Amino acid sequence: MDNARNVPCPFCGLGCDDLALRASDSGFAIEHGACVRSRAGFGQPPSSAKARVNGAEASLDAAVSQAAGLLGEAREPLLTGLATDVAGSRAALRLAQRTQASMDHLHGIGGFQGVLAMQSSGGMSTTMSELRNRAELVLLVGTNGVDVMPRLTERVLEGSQAAFLDGKPREVVVIGPQAPDASDSEQLHWQHIDCPVYDVPYAIGALRCLLEERDLDDAATSDLPMTALAELASRMREVDYGAVVWGPAGLGAHGDLLVEALQTLVQSLNAEKRWGGLALAGNESATTFEEVCLWSTGYPGRIRFRGDDVIYEPRLIDAGRLLSSGTTDCMVWIGGMEGDHLPGKAEVPSIVLTPYPERLDWQPDVLIPIGVPGLDHAGTSVRSDHVVSLPLRSLRDSQQPAAADVLDRILAGLPARETSSC
Template sequence: MATPQAMENVVCPFCSLACDDLVVEPEGKRLRLLRPACPLAEREFARDVPEAVGPLIEGAPASLEEAVARAAAILARARLPLFAGLGTDVAGMRAVLTLAERTGGIVDHAGSRGLMANIRTMQDGGWVTTTLAEVRNRADLVLFVGTDTADVTPRFVERCLAPSETLFGPIRRELVYLGDGLEPARDLDARITALPCAADDLAQALLALRALLAGRRLGVQTIGALPVAALAELAQKLTAARYPVIVWAAGELPGESPDLLVGTLAALIKDLNVKGRCAGLPLAGPDDIIGVNQVCTWQTGVPLRSGFMAGVPDHDPLRWDAGTLVASGAVDALLWLSSLRDQPVPDTGMPTIVLLRPGNTLPRPVEVVIPVGTPGLDHSGSVYRTDSVVSLPVRALRDTGLPGAAEVLRRIGAGLAPSRAA
């Protein structure tokens, strides 16, 4: 029996770092991560593919042709369809937009809460951000706000901060963690400081930090349990550093309005650039949310949470929130796409079409279920990195016979009546 051949330089599509240094080998229809260590990649590459899997119509087995025809009929009858979830690659999102434009629908990603906080901040006042390469090669002080990155990008510290040799010579870093319940990095050649701060106090702590940087004296000794003296010391470090970087993951920020916190961070970074240098690094969530938003922006001129009811793109980050639309009953059909991880499918009574990777569970039998392949495992494609500057190719690593989401969506579009497709 032939020995399984290890595959090198594999791109991982399961978080927004899109690490391109993985080595995996096949084990039947599963894949085993040989190196490097990453709990997220290890789990997702090893995920089982059920032996017998196929489309369903209202819970009953159906052919792909039947399922596609039923999906097309649902979209043709809908007055306002919603295309959501959107865990897909670039090709999948291009196909989603084609359908949404043709049917007058709305598009929103499952993780857009954090994305919208970042976008609204950039739209309202601009910001100064950097790239992963700049962080790796230049950042001597990194302030983590509200995140330790372990959940959103498990290898961020290893890939960007652990290296002490850079393109410009050796570097000694300092890491500061500001937030609640954060786990600072370990076994790192860096000075590490933890500043515990309750979620409810985080906004006030950031405002206090801005005030201290401006030379103002505060009339309090603590912000919650956080000593103001610790914030004053942090202000001095930020001012003295050659290239400080502030890192956050908007999807992990507390409160109903994370855009307010992101706006404060953007203002803090601007303050530091008046006399020195500082940059931000917003870490994106999973499911290729950056790639999905990039496609939406370059094809329509506007980002996600946009509708095509009037024949032109209409971007509204509040009105076109998928959760609000489903809860209010404002939409009358849902197409949910989840090909990169098991996003929970909304439990709604409206006609629902689900394109998902096999093994995902549903809250109820829906009108149409079509299993699709995972980009970077079952078919090739491309995904975007969290800093938006790099699109990385992912390749097929196994043969499960599952179609890609883009192929299925194109077939659904071909089944629309000409009057609806016009």
């Protein structure tokens, strides 16, 4: 393990690439670019955990063979977690095709919301770079930014980095219960329009009515911060470039409808000015899996293989539902960048690939420790705005294999396919 500079970070969808790490026996300390997620991720000491079969230590070969046997017997396997890099996602798709499995990323619901909204109303998206360089006014909905991506303020919102703001401070308005996590500076002015999660859709609806000068029902708006919303609407009309940014996990029930409302708001603002929408949705490698799935199958996730066909069923292929309903008969968890999002105990034969076996409070049938992309092995991840692929580096000698290698070994160990003789 050596000190390293300009290190790309795999631990959230922001994709910072400026970290400076100092090596120590217990993991890396961060000298530049520290945040709560990167500290925890790079601070993990190298793992020497061994594979386990039915709770007993086993060789990797034995664990792979057992996993292949379980998958070979399964009729409705499920591949989930999928918090892995591009190579891991591709290997997962190969295994899913061979075993005719369903696939759902651990944040599949967030991706599904965005896709549904895009299908029904279209969308006008912006990127992290546009946000940083051009946005005079940013609305944060269902997030204060840093609760999803801890360095968002420092790396993107702080107006001193903007190429086209001509020294003017950027205004950021948080709509929802989350308070801003930073105070005003010369380059950044915060405002908080405080309302509970269940009022956020009504606040966005009222904002749109104000912008379009439509009448509002007093009874329907009596609980909303109408003065602040009216001031915001008037400011939104003035700026030349604005952005609406949302955190899918903070949108509450019916998040897809709220995303649709936000996208519609963005579209109506574009009639006269330039606005873009952006979801902070790429954590735990969600965007990486979504992109690989898209370019491999034409669908963004929540798929199942049937014969040579890929079936996209975003409402039905929900990992939690498939497991709780007993529809699936074998679960494969593919991690690498899942952090604390470990799977709960499954009532079906389970194969778990994770760098964090010690965090599991149950014993899967097969447990295979793997490395972390960007720390234990090289790889590629995709930033949450879908436009940048981040080359991840191998920073230390690791005993743990990459998820892609393990998945390909399981694939190679599967029993031969039955062929019909008619």
